[in-house]
Amino acid sequence: MDDDRPLFFHVMAYADDADRDVVDMVSGNPDWEPPRALREGLRAFADAPVADYQYPPSEGLSDLRDHLAAHHDVPVEQVLITNGAGEANHLAMACGLEAHSGNEVILTDPVYPYYADRAELLGADTTYVPVDADGRLDPAAVRAVASAETALVVACSPNNPTGAVYGETVKRELADIAAEHDALYVSDEVYAEFDYSGRFFSATAIDSEHVAVTNAVSKSMATTGLRVGYALLPDHLIDPAQTRHMLTNVAVTAPGQHAALRALRETPDDYYAATRDRLRERIDAFCNALEAAGAAYTRPEGAFYVLARFDGFPGTLANTKRLIDEAGVAGMPGEAFGDARADWLRFALVTPRAQEAADRLADYFG
């Protein structure tokens, strides 16, 4: 999957260079305001004492870990602050591969490409389980491929790119499958605040040594650049993950941790609710337009991506470019996410112009 990064940047650059106005739905960068308390936290840090500018504890600010432990109802020892969910996933995968037998990583197809690339970096084998037509993952399909070779099952829910929300049953079954094969289930819950189905279930509630949960404030607080995430680790992975984290990054940025802590403490539920409302509106507008355009699509239950397939217009790179040039809408080719949705296009609804993009697509395909 080494080619995905160039592909991603290639599409963004192509859209930037286009000779016309283009609605950018390529990246997963929120376009809405971060919580006020996050900006206030950074402002306050600007005047913080010198000591606050120095190394925070390698495992993260004590108050931030306490807050997250209470929020997720886990022992504080299990909380490791990381450089975004990216490092949390990296650590969970690297340490999971070392601690568990087998060398295989089970991933979904379509897949968030970073998982696949990390598996490759870590020298692991990958097995893909295709999701169903609605983007749902069938645990039985995972069970069918799992074996003594399996070290990791990595899945994201709410899901990027399908928008599926795996409910409690699915997550408990994935945890059971991991336990049966001495593997680790890594549950990436970075889109937890973007659940429109009411079915979101956090794997933190599963009492198992075979589950690690990753998360971040990146999406929930519209600040993918802050780089404050965390891993909630089973006991046997705490020391290895802390050591690897320390020897990779030493610590996570102090201003970001202070700002995230303040924002986590002070941001009212309204903020998240308003974000969901905004995205629901975009999803409705966009899906209605896809309907009008006669496209196949899955209405997301969570997160903020829509996968769509247009008849006679497979989601190749060439067609992605054609859509940029001829319709003024930039998405991501489905092939970036594996084979199962290679004919589809992914649109990220992180632009106030989602309605406009929808209209353009309806006009173009209608």
Add this chain to the structure above:
Amino acid sequence: MDDDRPLFFHVMAYADDADRDVVDMVSGNPDWEPPRALREGLRAFADAPVADYQYPPSEGLSDLRDHLAAHHDVPVEQVLITNGAGEANHLAMACGLEAHSGNEVILTDPVYPYYADRAELLGADTTYVPVDADGRLDPAAVRAVASAETALVVACSPNNPTGAVYGETVKRELADIAAEHDALYVSDEVYAEFDYSGRFFSATAIDSEHVAVTNAVSKSMATTGLRVGYALLPDHLIDPAQTRHMLTNVAVTAPGQHAALRALRETPDDYYAATRDRLRERIDAFCNALEAAGAAYTRPEGAFYVLARFDGFPGTLANTKRLIDEAGVAGMPGEAFGDARADWLRFALVTPRAQEAADRLADYFG
């Protein structure tokens, strides 16, 4: 070296819990003000547009890379922004081990413990070259142990913990030795702004595919918690390091990068000069007290650590604690840095109370 982290924290915790006032000279956290422009950069970021809060480019902010490329007179493609010098060293070591033949890392003794721990994490063998009585590294001693097995030579100058500054000849010879054995010389220059000898020479000036240079604003700008560093990489390591960086951390914190850029652009030379003056005063006071106490010590040519050995008082953990309890001064036991200085104690001069600590030591041992 897994025990060094607990040892380090153990000493800090012991000093904190002591029943008396203790001057903390354990950690390498600067106690002086960061540049005004750094605080201003963070303050400005608090009001930055939403887009600035999202993922910066994985390889770092373009303007920050441009600034560093110009400052170090290297092509901008070679500049990778990292989560502090810690990640820069990690990437250089990990990618250097993969790209070069052999599996041995040559380190100095005494050593900055993170190098040794990273070598262990990366599954490499380590060979230690003791420095001389003054803390100087003899390249001939490195040459004597280098072989086809050597993949990396990692050394820091100005040095932690010895305070030695390796001049141009030494660095060129280390680069030559690396070239002769298809190895990579990783020159950690995080203390570059703390040179009192006038002999500091940056390995960036060496035209060799066998040299990588690491650095950060952590020490130079008194902000070890900002986590903004960089690697200057030879051509063949650019892609592997960018990929590993992306799959480990995705990107480096945006507020930190913006603040570092502003501080790098706007901080006058006076700031660094004033810092050196302050440290020179501390070094003088501290070394005079060591002299009065009859201790063996090396006056640092750079950085801000002093190694000292007291007759009949070897730098064991037990004696480190005794010094905390009986003299009110907390240092680090030399055994944390290898064998060659296991009898010594390291004192970090990052406290305005360096003179007071010196007086206490002079009283205690005098």
